Amino acid sequence: AEWNRDLRYRPYNEWPASQVAGLRRQVQASPWRLHYHIQPTTGLLNDPNGFSFFNGRWQLFYQAFPFGPVHGLKSWVRMSSTDLIHWENDGEAVIPDTPYDAQGAYSGSALPLADQLFLMYTGNVRNGSWQRHAYQVGAWMDQTGRVEKLAKPLIQAPPAGFTDEFRDPQLTLADDGRFRVLLGGQTRAKQGMPLIYEGETLSDLHFRGTLRTGIEGRSGYMIECPNLVTVDGHPTFIFCPQGMAQSVAAYDNIFPNMVITAAGVDWETLTLQAPRTPANLDEGFDVYASQAFTAPDGRTLLSSWIGLPDVTAPDSRDGWANCLSLVKELHYRDGQLYQYPVAETKRLRGEARPLHIASGTDSFIGTGDHYELALHADADTPLTLTIAGVRVTLDTTTGQVLVDRSRAGVPFATDWGTTRRFTLPAHQPVTLNAFVDTSVMELYFNNGQKVCTVRFFPQTPTDTLQLNTAAPEAVHATLYPLTA
Numbered sequence: 001a002e003w004n005r006d007l008r009y010r011p012y013n014e015w016p017a018s019q020v021a022g023l024r025r026q027v028q029a030s031p032w033r034l035h036y037h038i039q040p041t042t043g044l045l046n047d048p049n050g051f052s053f054f055n056g057r058w059q060l061f062y063q064a065f066p067f068g069p070v071h072g073l074k075s076w077v078r079m080s081s082t083d084l085i086h087w088e089n090d091g092e093a094v095i096p097d098t099p100y101d102a103q104g105a106y107s108g109s110a111l112p113l114a115d116q117l118f119l120m121y122t123g124n125v126r127n128g129s130w131q132r133h134a135y136q137v138g139a140w141m142d143q144t145g146r147v148e149k150l151a152k153p154l155i156q157a158p159p160a161g162f163t164d165e166f167r168d169p170q171l172t173l174a175d176d177g178r179f180r181v182l183l184g185g186q187t188r189a190k191q192g193m194p195l196i197y198e199g200e201t202l203s204d205l206h207f208r209g210t211l212r213t214g215i216e217g218r219s220g221y222m223i224e225c226p227n228l229v230t231v232d233g234h235p236t237f238i239f240c241p242q243g244m245a246q247s248v249a250a251y252d253n254i255f256p257n258m259v260i261t262a263a264g265v266d267w268e269t270l271t272l273q274a275p276r277t278p279a280n281l282d283e284g285f286d287v288y289a290s291q292a293f294t295a296p297d298g299r300t301l302l303s304s305w306i307g308l309p310d311v312t313a314p315d316s317r318d319g320w321a322n323c324l325s326l327v328k329e330l331h332y333r334d335g336q337l338y339q340y341p342v343a344e345t346k347r348l349r350g351e352a353r354p355l356h357i358a359s360g361t362d363s364f365i366g367t368g369d370h371y372e373l374a375l376h377a378d379a380d381t382p383l384t385l386t387i388a389g390v391r392v393t394l395d396t397t398t399g400q401v402l403v404d405r406s407r408a409g410v411p412f413a414t415d416w417g418t419t420r421r422f423t424l425p426a427h428q429p430v431t432l433n434a435f436v437d438t439s440v441m442e443l444y445f446n447n448g449q450k451v452c453t454v455r456f457f458p459q460t461p462t463d464t465l466q467l468n469t470a471a472p473e474a475v476h477a478t479l480y481p482l483t484a
């Protein structure tokens, strides 16, 4: 059947159980299912939501459309974990079933308050002529996982001068004990803007103004999923500008996920102090809508959607779409943002297999398709690595990295190019930790100085990796099978 609007927005309680059961069988037969990434059981996954620590467990929800691998009527599915690497699926947590979220329980965040978890999200509502109205709504989740929505929205409408492209609240508790909400918005003149609300209580949130980030008037027509966190003392603004000019910051993906680091925040004037120019959060093809929060243990953690708006990948042929990234810990070192999978990720490692690099071109068979490759190359040692047809060319003389997925199985998203290029420090040793999982790989260079995420859809199962270098003695590599 065609995924027309009626089908996409059909209320959850009108779907027969056979729809999900049928999809589940299709999904189970997919050769591209993942071994240690969060993936939808059926249908589509998009943004991470409500990332938090509550009731002794990590809580990480995601945007879901469980009835097909397409964007439709969105809900929140809850995942929870004690270690950030093994996740339990706790099922549907927020279903779009009130007049304030009837066309979608859109993205949002979570804040533990007393013995409950408060969820704040965007209620997407469409009228008869399909015009959007955005409410910012709230719900309490208790320790048993029961969710009770507030009777009335927290924010009824966008502020004067802004459109109903108004969503993705990041709710935090400010140092002075006030509630603060950061939201993505759009001016009537179609400029993307981050908006700030504050309140003494959740029921008196009021608009304070727009957050000045240094790119006012140059951030495109919309900002989605804004997050402001502090990373080792540095305010870090993570956001998704849509329609931003390439002259502001270069990017290759249909929509980028970007980051601006600053020296401080002036909360009187709502200004990021000494903001850097925006940079891509991820150098690869597939990261969007990342959500960060600072955990009670002091770590600032990040989860990303691996998938992009308006992009369809081959997994959808099998009744599912997209996944979440590994949980990344953020740090600020040598004036740069670093992202690296949390230390717990090492516990997924099986027995180490050292790869003996002997000649110019080595093929290693029996790798399986889900593992971590840990590689070190001395300075000035060019090398090429090929994993499942994804070719990584590393020039450690100039520091140039080229990632090419043009020969990696079923092509998709080719309108946005099949290669990505970025730079590491020249004439320096390089480390690469490649987390490979059947149809996704997360490549971390120099312990997270640069990250490059790549989806790929092999036509035949992957069991080999190739390494090519003129200086075999200068390259060291170890392979660890990874399983959750």
Ligand code: FRU
Pocket (backbone or CB within 6 Å): 046, 047, 063, 074, 106, 107, 108, 122, 167, 168, 224, 225, 288, 289, 309
């Ligand atoms: C980003 C986004 C958000 C929105 C959600 C809806 O991918 O468009 O802005 O809240 O997805 O699923």
